[in-house]
Amino acid sequence: xxxxxxxxxxxxxxxxxxxxxxxxxxxxxxxxxxxxxxxxxxxxxxxxxxxxxxxxxxxxxxxxxxxxxxxxxxxxxxxxxxxxxxxxxxxxxxxxxxxxxxxxxxxxxxxxxxxxxxxxxxxxxxxxxxxxxxxxxxxxxxxxxxxxxxxxxxx
Numbered sequence: 001x002x003x004x005x006x007x008x009x010x011x012x013x014x015x016x017x018x019x020x021x022x023x024x025x026x027x028x029x030x031x032x033x034x035x036x037x038x039x040x041x042x043x044x045x046x047x048x049x050x051x052x053x054x055x056x057x058x059x060x061x062x063x064x065x066x067x068x069x070x071x072x073x074x075x076x077x078x079x080x081x082x083x084x085x086x087x088x089x090x091x092x093x094x095x096x097x098x099x100x101x102x103x104x105x106x107x108x109x110x111x112x113x114x115x116x117x118x119x120x121x122x123x124x125x126x127x128x129x130x131x132x133x134x135x136x137x138x139x140x141x142x143x144x145x146x147x148x149x150x151x152x153x154x155x
Contacts, residue, residue, distance in 0.1 A: 005066070005095060007102050010058040012046040012070075017056055020068035024085035031122045032146060042144050044082040048072050057102055059086065059095055066090040069099045071107055071115075078152065079112035084126065096129050108155045115155060118147035 010017045028036035049056040049070045059067030067086040073079050081103055086095045107115050117135070119126050127149060135151035142150075 004061065005090070005093070005098070006060045007057050007099060008060070009055050009106075010068075012049040012056045016058055016060075016065040017068065020058055020065050020085060021083060023087065024068065024083055027085065028120070028146070032120055033122065034146075036146060040145055042142060044070055044072060044080075049082075055106060056083070057099060057106070059090070059099055061090060067095050067099055069103050071103050071110075073107075073110055073112065078114035078116045079107040079110070081107075081115055081117040084117075096126070097133065100129065100133055104153070104155060113155055114152060116141060116150070116152045118142065118144045118150045120146050121148040 012021070025036060025038050044054075048054050049072070052073065054070060054072040056068060056070045058065050067090060068083055069081065069085070070083040071079055072082055081100075084096065084099065086099070104115060116138075117130065118140075119130070121127075130151050133153070135153045138150050138152045140147070140150050
């Protein structure tokens with residue numbers, strides 16, 4: 001089933017991109033102990049997710065957006081992975097790993113040698129994915145108020 005999915009760069013201001021990001025925010029709000037307010041979180045706005053500052057990938061099942069992930073580039077600093085989300089209707093198909101691999105490939109092509117991310121303790125499946133993909137837990141590298149774990153991977 002995952003073979004019928006495509007992943008491509010999407011303008012973060014399009015309706016499918018907004019749908020994915022809004023769905024991601026809604027899920028975080030439902031799952032986090034304290035809810036989620038994107039205005040309190042570290043930004044990853046449209047300008048930061050558009051070349052040359054970064055990019056947004058959207059996962060498509062036919063003409064339906066079912067996932068997203070973003071990359072923020074920081075010059076010589078480590079790239080940051082943001083907004084990783086897969087719709088409940090598409091989970092269990094390996095899309096999270098495929099999306100993560102694709103984000104890492106883009107980061108590598110764009111000159112990043114290290115990628116970082118932070119995540120909340122309630123996102124246990126994401127934490128397991130990152131660990132299984134070679135990410136190691138590191139000391140906090142930012143002040144994201146919703147984060148409990150910070151990870152890094154050398155590309």
